[in-house]
Amino acid sequence: MNSFSGGWRMRLQLARALMSPSDLLLLDEPTNHLDLDALVWLEAWLKRYAGTLIVISHDREFLDAVTDVTLHIENAKLTRYGGNYSKFEELRAQQLVLQQSSYERQQDKIAHLQKFIDRFKAKASKAKQAQSRVKAIERMEKIAPVLASADFSFEFKEPANLPNPMLAISDASFGYRTEDGMQATTILHGVNRSVLAGQRIGILGANGQGKSTLVKTIAREMSQLAGTVTEGKGLNIGYFAQQELDVLRPDDSPLVHMVRLAKELGPDSKEPSREQDLRNYLGSFNFNGDMVGQAVGTMSGGEKARLVLAMIVWQRPNLLLLDEPTNHLDLTTREALSMAINSFDGTVMLVSHDRALLRSVCDDFWLVGRGKVDPFDGDLDDYQRYLLDESKRLREQARQSQETVVVPVQVVAQAPAIDASQGKGDPREQRRLAALARQQVAEKTKPYRKELDQIDKRLPQLASERAALELKLATAGLSGADIAEAGRQLKAVNDSIERSEERWLELSGQIEAIQQEMGATA
Structure with a gap:
């Protein structure tokens, strides 16, 4: 077990819990370290579970999918809300508004009663009335004011520069070597990708397919086995490791980590490096008081994650490499991370099972699997459907096979052509081959x-410009110069429309040719 990754350990823990017949299932952060493949499967399983489920999780979409009641614990009190997490947020917000309104009305009433008491308590004729109002105030069940929660927030500093491209990966193979360096195990091969300034890339793929290997190699933690990884001039990487202790020293405190980091950056860094400045900076990440001197090894997973984030922000990176940054983070900190990434000017490469974070941050997706890194043409909903289809295909293969066959990864320069006759007589296989053919056509025709x-x-924009210019030329009273200028602009617009229409026809013909060549329809 010690040799297993966090994802495989979590799978085993879940297997032990789910295989036991039960009426009550208790899951404490079951999604930590799971990839999206396992997460989608777990959601489907829990939806079918006939017993009562009590789950603690910081994954918003997971909670929305599997729960219909929310129990909120705050200030040593437990409150029940009907509905999933999103419904809870809505009801909670309404409750806070009502609570604040009721509190303000009660304070007005108390002030009114207190004013009467203060005015007439010394008068014998009004003493009894004043005393009754004192008792009325005492009998009131006091409504607490709504206190603004101390939400955690931070932001990434503006990068000193933005090289473009950030990275260029050419014919690269990624993997790892034995300690003596004599043997190498290739996990990813034939990788040809570029990373541009400002891109937001989500890296998808099942556990063990090479996502962390890809990120570690880009982060300079490992060397590529073949090919080249060319960095843009001035590239400054901020790396969040999946296991926070990969970059933290358990015996050192947050302050010691920051002092070491400030020394490593040296005098060229524009950040203040006095101890008090470092303490103040750590305080902005909720490391206050004695916590700045506490050994990191005694801290919670969330506190370690916040320290890694603090160290990354300090370095002013222009490329963020985030490998499962939300493990152990609560929902408030996840929201803060999402907002910080969205306001970041640099480039982001993100590995995460948190679909809410992926949806809010990423514009492009790479799919790591079967030894390759390819663009994924679709969104997270498409990816979840892809995972379900892939899972069905693998189950069908397992049913048809009497024994496990290990198929070695084959190095290919490009995806092999699909022979539809291979699945003749098997409707499922024909559908799979047809889907693969459509995927190949989509990839080849994507540009x-x-x-x-x-x-x-x-x-349509050019057509609008042309209509406006034609209307202008039809207007009476234009000077000769204005007519000449409008005529020149109209000719330029018409030329642009003609070139665009010709290019449109040319592109359509190329797409049709590819479809005919590969024997698939759009």
Whole structure:
């Protein structure tokens, strides 16, 4: 077990719990370290579970999918809300508004009663009335004011520069070597990808497929086995490791970590490095008082994660490499991380099972699997459908096979053509092959379709410009110079429309040719 990754340990823990017949299932942070493949499977299993489920989780979408009651613990009190987490947030917000309104009305009433007491308590004729009002105040069940929660927030500093491209990976193989360096195990091969300034890339793939290997190699923690990884001039990487202790020293305190980091950055760093400045900085990440001197090894997973974030922010990176940054983070800190990433000017590469974070942050996705790194043409919903289809296919293969067959990864320069006749007689296999064929066509035609979409958006704009210029030329009273200028602009617009329409036809023809060549339809 000690040799297993966090994801495989969590899978085993879940297997032990789920295989036991039960009426009550208790799960404490079951999604930590799981990949999206396992997470989608777990959600589907829990939806079918016939007993009562009590789950603690910081994964918003997971809670929304599997719960219909929310228990909120705050100030030593437990409150029950009907509905999943999103419904709880809505009801909680309404409750806070009502509580604040009731509190303010009660304070007005108390002030009114107190004013009467103060005015007439010394008068014998009004003493009894004043005393009754004192008792009325005492009998009131006091409504607590709504106190603003001390939400955690932070932001990444503006990068000193933004090289473009950030990275260029060419014909690279990624993996690991034995300690003596004599033997190498290749996990990813034939990787050709570039990372541009400002990109937000989500890295998808099942556990063990090489996501962390890819990130560690880019982070300079490992060397590529073949090919080249070319860094842009001035590249400054901020790396969040999946296991926080990979970059933390358990015996050292947060302050010692920051002092060491300030010394490593040296005098060229523009950040203040006095001890008090470092203490103040750690305080902004909720490391206050004695915590700055506490050994990191005694801290919770969430506190370690916040320290790693603090160290990354201090370095002013222009490329963020985040490998499962939300493990152990509560929902408040996850929201803070999402907001900080979205306001970050640099480039982000994110490995995460937190779908809410992936949806809010990432614009592009890479799929790591079967020894390759390819663009994934779709969103997270498409990816979840892909996982379900892949799971069905693997189960069907397992049913048809009497024994486990280990198929070695085959190095190929490009995806092999799909022979539809391979699945003849097997409807499931035919559907799978057809889906693979469509995926290959989609990948090969993607750049042409992207340019087509750009032209489709541009043509209506050009048509509007042409109509406006024609209307202007039809207006009486224009000077000769104005007419000449409008005529020149109209000719330029008409030329642009003609070129765009010709390019549109050319691209459409290329797409059709690819579809015919590969024997698939769009």
